Amino acid sequence: MxxxxxxxxxxxxxxxxxxxxxxxxxxxxxxxxxxxxxxxxxxxxxxxxxxxxxxxxxxxxTREALITAVLEQVFDDMTSTASTTLAALPDDETERVAAAVDRAVAIYTGPQFKAALQVWAAAASDPALRELILPMEDKFARAAHQMTVAALDPDGRYPDSRRIAQVTLDLARGLGLADTLSDDSKRRAQVVATWTAMVSAVLVPPPGSQSLPPGP
Amino acid sequence: MxxxxxxxxxxxxxxxxxxxxxxxxxxxxxxxxxxxxxxxxxxxxxxxxxxxxxxxxxxxxTREALITAVLEQVFDDMTSTASTTLAALPDDETERVAAAVDRAVAIYTGPQFKAALQVWAAAASDPALRELILPMEDKFARAAHQMTVAALDPDGRYPDSRRIAQVTLDLARGLGLADTLSDDSKRRAQVVATWTAMVSAVLVPPPGSQSLPPGP
CATH class of the missing domain: 1.10.10 (Arc Repressor Mutant, subunit A)
Known part of the structure; x- marks a missing residue:
């Protein structure tokens, strides 16, 4: 009382x-x-x-105020989930690359991404909405890239890691879009495994081998 | 007369x-x-x-009839543009890989993809529309995959080519989405170059090297 x-x-x-x-x-x-x-x-x-x-x-x-606040929330959710997991990345290099790729993909396959996709689709035909969200989108893209680089290459040893992080995020976005209409998790797991093996071949040079894991 | x-x-x-x-x-x-x-x-x-x-x-x-016919047209356009270019692929293996990746990316960066994206976004909250377009989407995905495999590996020499074609198309879809709100062509060119180099390292084994091209 x-x-x-x-x-x-x-x-x-x-x-x-x-x-x-x-x-x-x-x-x-x-x-x-x-x-x-x-x-x-x-x-x-x-x-x-x-x-x-x-x-x-x-x-x-206004609806604009609501949508702006929602995108801020969505982008915060998307990055904070990722950063929590990235704080506890495995020491083993191959496992770390796999965890980093999984995290990037998880960013784009949750309800947050599905919500953001609706705003993007609406903004494609609404210049005012587009102007509103482009700077937020840009800020989010930078944060996601920075996190993915730090996860793939925490010691800054590989000059290619920045560009590989970029490809990882574009691939993750494409996988997210493929998941919006039906559960794509089975096919996605195979795409992620292929990509993880290719990244490992560049960022975790094995002794003279760069083969991919066996197919299904 | x-x-x-x-x-x-x-x-x-x-x-x-x-x-x-x-x-x-x-x-x-x-x-x-x-x-x-x-x-x-x-x-x-x-x-x-x-x-x-x-x-x-x-x-x-009905609107359903219109949208179904439009998606058929869009998917036809997307695959026919690609197949025309693929019919005249360069003989040089590295150039061929680059052309195959460019083609896959071009599928997802035209007005056809932007139109399809609007239908996907609408279908995310419309189960009837979703049921209508999922089989068409599936048929399109198979055709795009088949074409990309044929372009990357016309002689069927590389067992990994099917899975690399899959990653290529998911990446291309992600790049398409990144291009819907603003012109992303400059950044995209760099992502495509990185990915092309990684594919070439697997499908066009160079004599003991797998380095990426120099950064910007």
Whole structure:
């Protein structure tokens, strides 16, 4: 119980406001990933989150404000999942390369990517939205690249690691897109194994061999 | 002038009908690529193509019929452009690998891919549309894979060529997606060069070397 003689704290209200904002953002990601762009309006998302329209508009006065905040959240989610795993990378070089590639692919195969894809598709025909998201996209791409380079080549020993990280992320994006309409995990595992072997051949030079693992 | 004694030919009318259908399909691809999914209705596309709504509905009674026909056209365009170039591949192995990779990437960086992307994004939240396009998508993926394998390894000498073709196409899809919001051609050229060098190291074994070309 709060002592009535203490000054009234603003904390609980601020905390409630923070939680409401978070709930609205989670509902928007869910709406985008499952029901597409048209489901991600402030009014529809408020209803989905069980928040009054007024409260939702207090946090996000416009759809633009909502989408901007959602992309920030999505990109944060995508990079923070990756960085948590990358902090505990195996010491063995081959295992580390495999873990780094797996992480890059995981960035693009979750609901966050599916949500971002809806925003990209909408932005392709909306110049104002495009201008809004391009700088965020650019910042995210740099962070993802930096993390992938650090994972593939933590000691900066391989000059090719920067370019290989770039290919890894483009491949991961393509695999993410292939996973949006049906579960592509089985085929993807084989593509990832092939790529991991090719990366290892460059970043973990074995004694005179560069063969790929046996096929299925 | 037609001889009035000749039986009236159905040819010109059939030809006009074929041209109208083609014009509607081209307008739909254009609408999807530039104005997104919501612009690709039978009525809106009829207006865009300068075709009466009745004539458009004669060819495409429903939006589903229109979208199915458009995806067939898009996938045909994407594979036929590739197969034309692949028919004239250079003899030199390194040049051939580079041309095969360029072709795969070109499949995913034209307006056809941008149009298909809008349909994919819409299908992510529309199970009926998804069921409609998954078999077509599957057929297209097989054709693209077969062509890329044939280009990378025309004599079937390398057991890894099937899996490398798969990675090539996933990478190409990721590069296509990166190109939808802004011109990514400069960065893409570097990613393609890195990947081409890695493929050549496996499919065109050089005398004891597997280094990548110098960086920028």
């Amino acid at each position: 709060t002592d009535p003689r203490q000054p009234v704290s603003r904390e609980p209200q601020q905390e409630r406001s923070r939680l409401t904002r978070e709930r609205l953002l989670r509902s928007t990601i869910d709406a985008l990933a499952h029901d597409g762009w048209s489901a991600a309006t402030v009014a529809a998302v408020a209803m989905r989150a069980g928040v009054s329209r007024g409260a939702a508009q207090h946090h996000f006065p | 037609t001889d009035p004694r000749q039986p009236v030919s159905r040819e010109p009318q059939q030809e006009r009908s074929r041209l109208t259908r083609e014009r509607l399909l081209r307008s739909t691809i254009d609408a999807l690529a530039h104005d997104g999914w919501s612009a690709a209705t039978v009525a809106a596309v009829a207006m865009r193509a300068g075709v009466s709504r009745g004539a458009a509905q004669h060819h495409f009674p």
